[in-house]
Amino acid sequence: MINIPYPSEITLDKFFQMRKGAILYRIKVIKQAKSVSIKGKKYRISPYIRKVLTRLQDEEKLREVLLAKPEKLVQIIEEFEEKYRKVRYTKEYINKVLYRIFVDYGYDEINKLDFIDNIKLGSCPYCNRNYIYTTSKKGTVKPEIDHFYPKSLYPYLACSYFNLIPSCPTCNGFGAKEAKDTLRDYPISNPYTIKEIDFQFTITPEDIDFINVESEHYNYDNFEIELYGNKANLDVFHLEELYSQHKDIVLELLVKRAYYPRSYIRDLANYGFSPDEIYRYLFSNYNKYEDLHKRPMSKLVRDIATELEFMKEFNGQ
Numbered sequence: 001m002i003n004i005p006y007p008s009e010i011t012l013d014k015f016f017q018m019r020k021g022a023i024l025y026r027i028k029v030i031k032q033a034k035s036v037s038i039k040g041k042k043y044r045i046s047p048y049i050r051k052v053l054t055r056l057q058d059e060e061k062l063r064e065v066l067l068a069k070p071e072k073l074v075q076i077i078e079e080f081e082e083k084y085r086k087v088r089y090t091k092e093y094i095n096k097v098l099y100r101i102f103v104d105y106g107y108d109e110i111n112k113l114d115f116i117d118n119i120k121l122g123s124c125p126y127c128n129r130n131y132i133y134t135t136s137k138k139g140t141v142k143p144e145i146d147h148f149y150p151k152s153l154y155p156y157l158a159c160s161y162f163n164l165i166p167s168c169p170t171c172n173g174f175g176a177k178e179a180k181d182t183l184r185d186y187p188i189s190n191p192y193t194i195k196e197i198d199f200q201f202t203i204t205p206e207d208i209d210f211i212n213v214e215s216e217h218y219n220y221d222n223f224e225i226e227l228y229g230n231k232a233n234l235d236v237f238h239l240e241e242l243y244s245q246h247k248d249i250v251l252e253l254l255v256k257r258a259y260y261p262r263s264y265i266r267d268l269a270n271y272g273f274s275p276d277e278i279y280r281y282l283f284s285n286y287n288k289y290e291d292l293h294k295r296p297m298s299k300l301v302r303d304i305a306t307e308l309e310f311m312k313e314f315n316g317q
Contacts, residue, residue: 001199001233002125002292002299004165004191011118012067015161019066019106020059023159026105027057030097038100043093052084052094053101056156070148070162070190077154077183088153099155106159107151116143121166122294125191126177126237129246129296130168146172148190150179162192171237180236188232196289199229201243201303203250225250225300249297250304256282257308282310 031053035042056062068076086092116132124130126146136142146167151158171177180186189198203223225243227234234240260282268278279287283305285298292298 001128001194001229001239002123002191003194003196003289004119004121004125004293005290006069006192007118007161012161016063016066019110019159020062022109023062023101023106024057024059026101027053030101031057036097036100038096043096045097046093048084048086049094049097052087052098055083065156066160068160068162070193073149073157073160073163074183076157077149080156087156090152095155099151099158102155102158103151107147107164110159110164112143112145113141115145115164116166119166123292123296123298124168124171125165125194125293126167126171126188126233127239127242128292128299129242130170131296132166132168134169144169144172146177149182152179153181162190165191170242176237182232182236186232186236187230188236189230199227199233199299201300202226202228202307203304223247223250223254243300246297246300249300253283253301253304253308253310257310279305279310 030036030045031050033045035044037043056065064072065076080087084094086094087098089095121132124132124144132143133141134144144167146165147154147158148163148165149157154163157163167177177186177188182188203225205223225247227240227243229239265278265282268281269275273281276287279285283301285295285301286292287302289302292302
């Protein structure tokens with residue numbers, strides 16, 4: 001629903017340099033072995049498996065996989081499945097071997113807090129309803145990270161930078177995305193490619209009678225929250241159903257629109273507050289699109305505030 005900014009080339013190179021050593025070493029060890037033990041079961045390293053590992057053992061090829069941008073990730077999947085058809089089937093040996101390399105010795109070794117800190121993301125880009133942090137069983141703070149293309153189907157992408165999406169427990173958990181195939185069955189939008197206009201909130205009816213906004217005349221039954229955007233996102237993350245539970249936020253905006261006179265906003269401006277500062281004062285949220293990730297519900301608040309012409313007041317019109 002909201003965009004994640006692309007990282008710098010320095011950040012990407014650092015990510016690759018920190019990942020490549022362990023992965024290349026593990027590939028080398030497995031290629032030289034006759035078999036590998038995974039969860040108590042031995043799997044023979046066949047010539048077919050060695051062929052796949054040889055392709056990934058090339059440092060430039062590995063770099064291509066780990067740093068592939070969203071559109072390139074699709075090309076890599078298509079290339080792998082054209083050359084190695086068994087790769088995506090979870091019961092196949094090659095899938096389990098790649099999972100062992102890229103998940104057990106790759107993704108699981110990533111410092112998740114450092115990774116999220118580098119991205120500098122606050123709220124979940126899939127829903128913008130929740131923060132991305134939760135707690136572990138040990139009681140420590142940890143971030144949720146979703147594999148955009150699930151690691152069970154595409155284990156060789158388990159460490160790919162643009163396949164690792166910070167998310168909230170709701171979007172990443174049971175009943176939402178889980179291990180859904182986001183390439184073939186649920187073509188959701190990758191947050192790195194989302195544009196400002198791709199998802200939009202509105203309310204119906206649009207012709208609000210602000211004279212009747214008082215609580216005894218205007219309540220949750222008088223309007224509906226509607227959300228437009230990629231249907232796959234709306235369905236997978238249940239965004240329409242979840243946002244229908246947040247009418248209190250919209251009702252508060254309606255009340256403010258009815259009772260905050262233009263002179264009040266102008267007075268704040270006269271005290272030297274910038275339009276963005278006035279916006280944050282009124283709505284306890286962010287106005288600039290690039291800041292929406294910092295706080296939950298910011299996209300909803302911004303879209304409805306714009307629809308109710310709060311932005312018109314800020315522009316002095």
